Amino acid sequence: xxxxxxxxxxxxxxxxxxxxxxxxxxxxxxxxxxxxxxxxxxxxxxxxxxxxxxxxxxxxxxxxxxxxxxxxxxxxxxxxxxxxxxxxxxxxxxxxxxxxxxxxxxxxxxxxxxxxxxxxxxxxxxxxxxxxxxxxxxxxxxxxxxxxxxxxxxxxxxxxxxxxxxxxxxxxxxxxxxxxxxxxxxxxxxxxxxxxxxxxxxxxxxxxxxxxxxxxxxxxxxxxxxxxxxxxxxxxxxxxxxxxxxxxxxxxxxxxxxxxxxxxxxxxxxxxxxxxxxxxxxxxxxxxxxxxxxxxxxxxxxxxxxxxxxxxxxxxxxxxxxxxxxxxxxxxxxxxxxxxxxxxxxxxxxxxxxxxxx
Amino acid sequence: xxxxxxxxxxxxxxxxxxxxxxxxxxxxxxxxxxxxxxxxxxxxxxxxxxxxxxxxxxxxxxxxxxxxxxxxxxxxxxxxxxxxxxxxxxxxxxxxxxxxxxxxxxxxxxxxxxxxxxxxxxxxxxxxxxxxxxxxxxxxxxxxxxxxxxxxxxxxxxxxxxxxxxxxxxxxxxxxxxxxxxxxxxxxxxxxxxxxxxxxxxxxxxxxxxxxxxxxxxxxxxxxxxxxxxxxxxxxxxxxxxxxxxxxxxxxxxxxxxxxxxxxxxxxxxxx
Numbered sequence: 001x002x003x004x005x006x007x008x009x010x011x012x013x014x015x016x017x018x019x020x021x022x023x024x025x026x027x028x029x030x031x032x033x034x035x036x037x038x039x040x041x042x043x044x045x046x047x048x049x050x051x052x053x054x055x056x057x058x059x060x061x062x063x064x065x066x067x068x069x070x071x072x073x074x075x076x077x078x079x080x081x082x083x084x085x086x087x088x089x090x091x092x093x094x095x096x097x098x099x100x101x102x103x104x105x106x107x108x109x110x111x112x113x114x115x116x117x118x119x120x121x122x123x124x125x126x127x128x129x130x131x132x133x134x135x136x137x138x139x140x141x142x143x144x145x146x147x148x149x150x151x152x153x154x155x156x157x158x159x160x161x162x163x164x165x166x167x168x169x170x171x172x173x174x175x176x177x178x179x180x181x182x183x184x185x186x187x188x189x190x191x192x193x194x195x196x197x198x199x200x201x202x203x204x205x206x207x208x209x210x211x212x213x214x215x216x217x218x219x220x221x222x223x224x225x226x227x228x229x230x231x232x233x234x235x236x237x238x239x240x241x242x243x244x245x246x247x248x249x250x251x252x253x254x255x256x257x258x259x260x261x262x263x264x265x266x267x268x269x270x271x272x273x274x275x276x277x278x279x280x281x282x283x284x285x286x287x288x289x290x291x292x293x294x295x296x297x298x299x300x301x302x303x304x305x306x307x308x309x310x311x312x313x314x315x316x317x318x319x320x321x322x323x324x325x326x327x328x329x330x331x332x333x334x335x336x337x338x339x340x341x342x343x344x345x346x347x348x349x350x351x352x353x354x355x356x357x358x
Numbered sequence: 359x360x361x362x363x364x365x366x367x368x369x370x371x372x373x374x375x376x377x378x379x380x381x382x383x384x385x386x387x388x389x390x391x392x393x394x395x396x397x398x399x400x401x402x403x404x405x406x407x408x409x410x411x412x413x414x415x416x417x418x419x420x421x422x423x424x425x426x427x428x429x430x431x432x433x434x435x436x437x438x439x440x441x442x443x444x445x446x447x448x449x450x451x452x453x454x455x456x457x458x459x460x461x462x463x464x465x466x467x468x469x470x471x472x473x474x475x476x477x478x479x480x481x482x483x484x485x486x487x488x489x490x491x492x493x494x495x496x497x498x499x500x501x502x503x504x505x506x507x508x509x510x511x512x513x514x515x516x517x518x519x520x521x522x523x524x525x526x527x528x529x530x531x532x533x534x535x536x537x538x539x540x541x542x543x544x545x546x547x548x549x550x551x552x553x554x555x556x557x558x559x560x561x562x563x564x565x566x567x568x569x570x571x572x573x574x575x576x577x578x579x580x581x582x583x584x585x586x587x588x589x590x591x592x593x594x595x596x597x598x599x600x601x602x603x604x605x606x607x608x609x610x611x612x613x614x615x616x617x618x619x620x621x622x623x624x625x626x627x628x629x630x
Contacts, residue, residue, distance in 0.1 A: 013508075199491070
């Protein structure tokens with residue numbers, strides 16, 4: 001009864017094309033945004049920041065990026081971890097080379113650099129598809145990680161081979177380095193997440209998104225109606241890598257602070273982000289958030305319940321956690337192969353009719 | 359009637375003159391197989407031109423040559439008075455040729471509206487940045503093109519399904535959506551590959567009506583492949599008949615019907 005579109009008439013195409021056409025959705029969206037921006041910063045502490053909110057926000061950006069490539073354009077990529085590493089190392093090099101420039105600018109620039117690298121590694125997609133392309137991106141994954149490990153220039157010849165984020169402030173608040181202010185870091189990332197989501201949504205609902213989806217659904221037909229497959233695929237690789245790069249830069253600079261490339265951006269990371277996209281829902285911005293939340297929050301929740309609530313030993317809980325998360329992934333994929341976003345869509349369709357069955 | 363005639367008058371009294379597409383001596387080989395053997399014919403502005411022939415005659419290959427999917431080994435394609443160099447399909451599409459497919463080639467994961475809007479992509483030129491922030495040209499183009507898409511949606515009477523994902527639609531409606539997607543590009547030449555394949559009588563009648571309306575009200579030049587002889591003879595102004603990659607007949611439906619070679623090859627002597 002509450003959730004309905006009856007009586008909510010659209011009189012212009014602009015109104016009809018908006019992101020949340022149903023009034024209740026719109027209200028909910030702004031309510032969540034208001035809570036995230038105006039309430040959370042006042043109650044946040046270091047535990048919540050580092051265990052829950054930061055990984056969720058940063059992975060959400062990475063998942064959106066991969067979703068553009070895999071969910072919207074249909075090009076499977078297993079190189080997400082490596083592209084995050086490109087963002088991280090680009091950010092590190094920029095931060096150390098130009099210490100006076102604002103960190104936010106460095107992070108955006110890292111995104112652009114990653115976009116360039118992503119387009120380079122996207123070139124094989126013009127010739128190969130599906131699993132074969134996945135293998136080609138796997139090559140990118142291993143090559144880039146190797147490169148960052150072996151070429152000392154990338155880690156400024158440091159003895160440990162690690163990169164460490166120098167201390168940086170934004171408007172006087174410490175964002176990176178030791179002793180950051182939790183609320184400032186949180187808001188900093190929140191701005192990036194909201195801006196990324198807004199841009200992703202705009203790109204996918206317009207001409208660019210239709211080109212990508214046309215290539216995904218039937219590339220031959222897309223070419224017949226006038227889509228240049230080269231430009232469409234490369235733009236997907238570019239835009240996708242841009243967001244993955246930003247997430248990598250944030251992951252390094254504000255979240256981890258110190259990175260050893262093989263550990264932080266290995267193949268595991270690629271799979272983790274791919275799982276987020278698949279579980280959340282391919283071809284859905286909301287799905288990227290749901291998938292990131294699922295993969296980040298569930299382990300934290302399980303740990304709290306098993307160790308904190310039931311008092312089990314930590315190692316047993318850690319093993320059980322793997323099993324439960326793995327089992328739930330399979331369960332969700334069987335129940336709804338199109339991901340959490342599709343479950344949400346079905347719920348909404350039912351809600352529109354509720355309480356009347358027809 | 360001869361190929362070389364300057365113009366002709368259709369049965370309903372329209373004068374058809376200007377040649378829009380001229381195929382000269384097209385030969386297409388796949389390895390040792392000659393799918394099309396030295397075929398020439400033209401398509402004139404405003405007419406409905408049918409290509410018929412038994413299975414494997416090379417009709418679809420002919421359409422694929424026109425839409426740039428295959429490049430013929432020999433022969434010339436003249437489009438709007440200029441010789442067309444070998445082109446990629448997307449370049450042909452941008453030059454003003456739209457088509458539908460024998461097996462529906464819609465984008466199943468997208469809604470009907472999005473599918474139709476893909477037909478307008480060639481006229482949307484806003485940059486990536488403008489699209490990213492959804493301002494200025496990007497928003498303006500979206501709304502303008504939406505209006506054009508809605509006009510075609512009205513024309514083909516598919517308003518009620520515009521927000522439905524294409525994968526959920528029944529066959530007949532999918533065919534109509536595909537026609538809409540081709541039409542919304544406002545092509546100079548519309549190619550229809552078996553628009554009525556697999557339809558029942560009622561759906562065929564509907565589709566025939568839409569094809570005639572498109573030709574009549576929008577003035578679109580149409581080339582179509584169809585197996586249903588009744589439909590072809592009723593709809594088309596001129597017919598090309600192919601058999602084993604050769605052209606065996608060309609002319610108005612009446613002329614083709616009277617052509618002995620055509621009767622032997624295709625319409626069948628057994629029925630007489």
